[in-house]
Amino acid sequence: MSKLVKDAEQQLRSSVISAVSKAIAAGDLPAMPLCEFNIEVPADRTNGDFSANAAMASARSFKLAPRKIAEAIYNNIFLGDTYFERCEVAGPGFLNFFLSDEYYANILKDIRSLGDDYGKSNFGKGKRVMIEFVSANPTGPMHMGNARGGALGDCLASVMDYAGFDVSREFYINDAGNQIDKFALSLDVRYLQHFLGEDAVELPEDSYHGEDITTRANEFAEIYGDKFVNADESERRKALVDFALPKNIENMQSTMLKYRIEYDKWFNESLLHNNGELAETLELMKERGLTYESDGALWYKSTEHGGEKDEVLVRANGNPTYFAADIAYHRNKLSVRGFDKSIDIWGADHHGHVSRMKGVLDAIGIDGSRLDVVLMQLVRLTRGGEVVRMSKRTGKAITLVDLLEEIPIDAARFIFNMREAGSQMEFDLDLAVEQSSQNPVYYCQYAHARICSIVKKLKAGGIEPRECSIEELKLLNTPEERELILHLSSLTDEIISAAKNYDPAKITRYVIELATLFHKFYNACRVSVEDEPLMQARLYLCICVRDTIKNVLSMLKITAPESM
């Protein structure tokens, strides 16, 4: 496990350093300080399990050829109390180290004893982190961007949880402001059209044209009839919104649940309007001299805080902008509720907003670096190689609901996490439903099912898995077994790296690689063999792999079937 890997690396580093001291004492090297050097895992394992570039890094300082320095280190190195059994000088001056059987055997012991906790660490030290994602407008159906954002945000949250952060998942509901007015207007027009005919009232170009609006208006009409047709416009619109908005929000909640996303909190923007926090935030900004009035609107002096141009906070008509509410919201997260960090998942088209937001937080006295934004590129949907167009306006776009009806949740969650957020991705609908090797989620699940099947088969033959001794586990020494064990050992580091980079795609890649290495092992080594200790050792390894696959998949909330 990772602790072991770290130990191994640390052991190596100090061995190299003391070898240099010894070499200097013996006169093999000049008495110069050793430069900083790296220890890394070579891409090609014939170059060892770990490799140090100390000789090359210090070539200049020692004024000696790297190769000569490497040999001096080699001649003075002592590996007796490490997990390494040997070392060699290679290439331009690399020192390559090879792990002992002992090491491999111990990794497996550790994995088994940690059980479900394997992979977890205290990297995050319990820091309170909020991950805000999807936060779709409740005025219409959720789209493909929300689909990717949902899988990304939720899996990132799990990864950070494993890495030792205190994680909270949140959905920000934009249930106030401009788009709600637009929503009201759109519903209003559809409602009136329902009774007066389509030509009676015209739907403005910049309102919501989706069928979902018509559907809601018709539902409303069925319940309340035409009694609002001649009512006061604002009364009618309020009634329509009060009817339609909760329905939309409920739909989003049930869709998210179907997508296996459970939020800790659904936060209403309207709360900030109603509880005074928005006004308070604006007041605070005024006090700090961050604002001015012009053309009847209240402006934020963005240009004085790293922004490209000033921004409107309160429109001339008295309505606060989305930006103003968002400032109050982030102040609520970081200051009122005291999260150490807010990680927001945004569509890449909002990137212009990032520096603005961080800048304004700094300006109101909240360290802007406590906000991190993960920008997510758009998804290109394809079907059989053909790009499937999606246009929210026409109402014919493929929605998140459509997607989840068409493809398995496992596949959606997995595939959306195969690419890092920043890269544009293609999502092949045909591939996602395909139950074949081409579909990576099945490939991983298949490895799990295969192991379950082996265990079951052995059990049927009267063979129960048992505890193995270190000596027995040392029998796992084929290249395929070694590679597999080594990869198992890197899980914790991989999760930490994914948390650090806000990139859960590292974990899907990890599990694909694990499945690949297992399938290779499966083809190279038979578990059910005559040699009882070897069979038990292999069975032990299989169970480690099975549990790790299951552990990782369940972290991503993807199922691990026992048979396929």
Place this chain on the structure above:
RNA sequence: GCGCCCGUAGCUCAGCAGGAUAGAGCGUUCGCCUCCUAAGCGAAAGGCCACGCGUUCGAAUCGCGUCGGGCGUGCCA
């Protein structure tokens, strides 16, 4: 115009706190089940890592520039 992201095999993408012969999947070609799940494995073919210059022992990785693509630049969110 200015700002951000991106350019790696035919296609989709890894690799990018600089390291040894640049990887994987798909597609193509050829192999492997009397044996634990062939939803698997192996092999072959496929590359001026967009281009140029620089930094250094060493660059796909870092810097500058060019070209090509995406996005942003609303009293929209």
